[in-house]
Amino acid sequence: MKKTEMSEATKALEAAIAPLKDKEAHAAREAATKQLATELSKRHRILGVELRVEKPAHSAAPKRQIAVLVVDYTQRRVIEVLTADGRVIKVSDLDGFQPAPIPEEIEEAQDLAQADERLARILENDDVFVSAFSPHRSAERKDREIGLRYAISESARDIRILAEAVVDLSDLKLVHVENFETGERD
Amino acid sequence: MATFGDFHHETGAGWSVYWRIPVFSGGGLEIWWADFQGHRVMWRGSQPFAIVPYHGGSPTYKDGVDAQCGGAPFTTLKHGAPNSFAPWKNPGPYIAGADTDAVVVTTTPAGDFDPATLVITAKFQCGWYQYVHRWEFTSDGDIHPSVAMGGHLNPNKPSVAHIHSMYFRIDLDIDGQYPHDVCEEFDHNNFSAAGDKWTALSAQGKQLHDIARARKWRVRSTTSQNNLKQFRAYEIELPRMAGPDKYSTGDVWATIYRGDGFQFGENVGAACTDEELTTSYAVGPLHPATTGDDIVLWVVVRHHHEPRNLGEEADHLPYHYEDFSIVPRSFIDVHSATGGQ
């Protein structure tokens, strides 16, 4: 069945696109960490590891590649390390791009925000919940910023966003708070 | 086997297709290597971001890949997560722990009124909203990408109308013969014998719809022919309920392949508009008269949402789908009933 539907070009890809093995992911992380060891600041994090397939030139066999995405908070860099066979083949700065925040980053942002008295007070209400968003950015600022919305719900028809905050994980500080109930903002 | 980021293979309705939900893009469901009856049609297709301006000047969210302007990335939900505000308020039980908890694949045999289909669907939380990404492949060779909006109205602006402009990135590779395709635009100018015209684009750039001219677009091979010596092609048929605006400025962008690790809508939205698609993505010449190119199209599906907050959408948003079609022309071989041509 599969053999009549699948093109020859796709059959040629099968080895390159097979599911990622733990061992490979681990080797890619190791290679990326080693490669960047001297240039990364202390405050960096590996956001993820995944397969990468680039369109091969027609004469070439497709390569199995694994990408490691690293964020360096202090240096305000998002770096992609491309590996093959456990060796680094390319390092690129993804300038201006902010990948989706991972849960650990959102938690870190929430902890920082909670230190603010105004936001801590809002959280005293058990019906309040917090969700992340992606704040406005300007071309000059490359800080890793996480937005947090504080909302309250008593029912589906009665949900209000009480406040918004933006936490800068590069500088480890709260950079914006707006209370929609009182109109206060800074 | 990774929880996210692996390629999963499916077959049905004459198609062989892979899907993937990447680890860190926030751009939702991706379709890879869609082959019909043994011939490559599409290298990759996805709907990585949306731009959503509200009446009154603010907000204008950019959702999905490289979200900004107050928007949010697409967070993968379990397929059974309810269409309600619950997954926003309390995501824990509803967030998919693995891509296979999210994606549903169905195959349906041909019936009295429809071709056989292979359908791949997943849903994503995006702030209080939900988006459903769905790709239908039919035994007629059609692809119907669609996106649904659901979840909950903006809690602080439940009555404020807004437009969802949802961007699809479509990398067609006709019969796998890249980079030898051309991108052409169709106009029905009048009813004379030569009133219809296909024009090859000679440069990358933003394209506008023209309903009065029945405008459509196609990616046509300059090397691969079917058995009737016709160059194989796939056309983009784009229905329209809303036009471009100052935030979402075009309908289709013709551009070229620049890799699979970037150019997925990142760095778009600095001013909460799509202007970077025109100023930094769809830039440069095309070569229809000589070598052809590896064409990548951006296609916008648009919905003006006038909230029914005092009625049907007070509790949650019933899923509302918008779609377009990618339709073959002279792609398949023609066999007569008697076996000859």
Ligand SMILES: [Cu+2]
């Ligand atoms: Cu809407």
